[in-house]
Amino acid sequence: MIKRRIALFIPSLVGGGAERAMVNLSRGLADRGHAVDLVLLSATGPFLSEVGPNVRLVDLQARRAVSGLPALVRYIRRERPDSMLSRIHYANVTAIVARRIARVRFRLLVLEDNTLTQFFQPTRTMKFRVLLRLMRWTYRWADLVLAVSREAAEDLEQNRIAPPQSVQVVDNPILTPEVYKQMREKPDHPWYHPKRQAILIGVGSLTEQKDFFTLIRAIKRVRDNRDCRLIILGEGCQRAELELLVKSLELQGQVDMPGFVENPHAYFAASDAFVLSSRWEGFGMVLIEALAAGIPIVSTDCPGRPFELLGGGKYGRLVPVGDESRMADAIQDALRDPIDKEALREGARGYDLCSVTEQYHNLLLRDL
Numbered sequence: 001m002i003k004r005r006i007a008l009f010i011p012s013l014v015g016g017g018a019e020r021a022m023v024n025l026s027r028g029l030a031d032r033g034h035a036v037d038l039v040l041l042s043a044t045g046p047f048l049s050e051v052g053p054n055v056r057l058v059d060l061q062a063r064r065a066v067s068g069l070p071a072l073v074r075y076i077r078r079e080r081p082d083s084m085l086s087r088i089h090y091a092n093v094t095a096i097v098a099r100r101i102a103r104v105r106f107r108l109l110v111l112e113d114n115t116l117t118q119f120f121q122p123t124r125t126m127k128f129r130v131l132l133r134l135m136r137w138t139y140r141w142a143d144l145v146l147a148v149s150r151e152a153a154e155d156l157e158q159n160r161i162a163p164p165q166s167v168q169v170v171d172n173p174i175l176t177p178e179v180y181k182q183m184r185e186k187p188d189h190p191w192y193h194p195k196r197q198a199i200l201i202g203v204g205s206l207t208e209q210k211d212f213f214t215l216i217r218a219i220k221r222v223r224d225n226r227d228c229r230l231i232i233l234g235e236g237c238q239r240a241e242l243e244l245l246v247k248s249l250e251l252q253g254q255v256d257m258p259g260f261v262e263n264p265h266a267y268f269a270a271s272d273a274f275v276l277s278s279r280w281e282g283f284g285m286v287l288i289e290a291l292a293a294g295i296p297i298v299s300t301d302c303p304g305r306p307f308e309l310l311g312g313g314k315y316g317r318l319v320p321v322g323d324e325s326r327m328a329d330a331i332q333d334a335l336r337d338p339i340d341k342e343a344l345r346e347g348a349r350g351y352d353l354c355s356v357t358e359q360y361h362n363l364l365l366r367d368l
Contacts, residue, residue: 013045028357206236221328294341
């Protein structure tokens with residue numbers, strides 16, 4: 001096999017699923033013997049410590065995509081990569097423009113994680129309209145446009161960002177040997193030492209997309225019938241509002257939001273059920289992690305891939321978006337009648353690092 005230089009471009013390693021997936025993919029490609037550069041606008045974020053030893057970290061030291069454009073052009077001219085994968089809309093626009101300015105030939109793929117219409121729906125600001133125009137103008141110059149769900153692909157087509165049926169749906173590399181190792185560790189939280197009540201877990205940024213308000217209200221209903229506690233892992237702009245809701249529902253001591261933790265997989269494995277309360281998802285990586293841990297799942301049937309990942313309800317209970325009553329009933333059902341652990345783990349097959357890296361490897365090096 002010919003050794004290639006592959007660049008993976010993303011704004012930073014601050015965030016969640018997309019950033020973790022890029023770190024995992026960089027390691028998977030490097031393990032195949034390629035020279036892999038993980039190129040960041042700013043080398044910040046909790047996943048920096050997970051970058052593999054065979055991956056070169058390139059810090060463009062830019063605060064914004066626009067200011068990082070000259071540095072990315074210099075990187076391209078200096079390193080002349082054989083291929084590049086860019087992820088997240090504004091980074092994708094930057095990567096496409098940088099290639100045209102640099103006038104260096106290489107294969108460029110751009111990847112979308114969310115349905116943009118849903119992502120910007122609350123505001124529909126001038127920023128969204130400008131971004132939409134930039135994407136329509138630039139995406140036609142990419143060699144391939146990827147999306148992590150059929151809904152995200154259709155959204156790109158409906159917004160005239162990519163031609164009909166031209167977007168390819170891909171998976172995320174989620175399950176690594178380290179993930180399974182971390183699942184065998186004990187969570188660093190007093191509620192598990194010892195565990196006196198059933199513990200439910202939610203994971204994600206504290207933002208409108210994840211809709212933890214509905215989850216917390218559902219837990220209040222569940223507690224009317226049985227003892228349980230809720231841990232929400234993640235950080236975000238809605239923390240203060242969520243804390244006020246916990247207080248108003250008198251759930252102090254029953255709902256905890258410890259923020260970002262180094263090993264969330266230990267929490268998955270030690271909890272009694274996982275709940276995804278999102279209004280929309282790009283992929284829903286946490287569902288695969290929960291399946292791999294073998295714990296019961298309740299998820300909203302939101303735009304994205306939850307329905308597909310859960311086999312239409314085979315591997316978890318699906319409820320309408322924003323319906324706290326149906327969510328509470330599903331949580332109680334999941335705790336009372338859990339699906340067999342091995343059946344759940346079967347649902348996670350195919351999302352291991354080796355299998356998904358093969359997909360990206362073939363797409364990145366096609367025709368080279």
